[in-house]
Amino acid sequence: MVNSQAAGGAPAPRACAGCGGKIADRFLLFSMERYWHTRCLKCSCCQAHLGDIGTTCYSKGGMILCRSDYIRLFGHSGACSACGQSIPANEMVMRAQGNVYHLKCFSCATCRNRLMPGDRFHYINSTIFCEHDRPGAVLLNSHLPPLQSSSVLADQKVC
Numbered sequence: 001m002v003n004s005q006a007a008g009g010a011p012a013p014r015a016c017a018g019c020g021g022k023i024a025d026r027f028l029l030f031s032m033e034r035y036w037h038t039r040c041l042k043c044s045c046c047q048a049h050l051g052d053i054g055t056t057c058y059s060k061g062g063m064i065l066c067r068s069d070y071i072r073l074f075g076h077s078g079a080c081s082a083c084g085q086s087i088p089a090n091e092m093v094m095r096a097q098g099n100v101y102h103l104k105c106f107s108c109a110t111c112r113n114r115l116m117p118g119d120r121f122h123y124i125n126s127t128i129f130c131e132h133d134r135p136g137a138v139l140l141n142s143h144l145p146p147l148q149s150s151s152v153l154a155d156q157k158v159c
Contacts, residue, residue: 014028014035015035016028016035016036016037016040017032017034017035017036017040018036018037018040018041018042019037019040021037023035023036023037025037025038027051029041029050029051031050031057031064032059032064036051038051038052041057041064042064043057043064043065043066043069044063044064044065044069045063045065045066045069045072045073046066046068046069048066050064050066053066054066054067058070060073060074060078060089061088061089061090062089063089073089074087074089074100080100080101080102080105081099081100081101081105081126082101082102082105082106082107083102083105085102087100087102091103094106094115094117096121096123096128097123097126099126106128107128108121108128108129108130108133109127109128109129109133110129110130110133111130111132111133113130115128115130119131122134122135
């Protein structure tokens with residue numbers, strides 16, 4: 001994301017990718033190969049004005065996100081913590097201790113049984129164990145339900 005100041009001359013007004021209006025403001029933003037009013041480039045989840053909170057923004061699955069919401073939705077890398085492969089924005093995921101997993105990858109390290117929403121599990125040193133295979137640690141009761149990031153429509157609230 002680049003915060004640009006209009007050049008000294010009178011350049012042709014650019015259209016904002018957010019509202020479609022002409023950008024006559026002194027400052028404009030350039031992100032994802034498009035121009036934006038500073039008030040129009042907002043996080044799809046928290047509605048934060050992205051030009052006000054930093055110099056980067058993230059895009060995935062048609063959403064424009066601030067760093068915090070990107071990490072919350074897709075993890076630090078946007079990849080599954082078990083297999084390392086990318087997680088598509090429209091795919092359901094499982095979460096544990098800030099890590100994000102494909103549904104198929106959220107399984108017990110010992111017996112390889114896939115864990116389902118509501119199943120009790122143990123999370124030890126970034127490794128998942130089912131209730132029966134726990135290696136003597138405290139049980140985590142806070143198994144979170146999967147997050148579904150469905151295809152986003154322009155008027156649909158995503159977060």
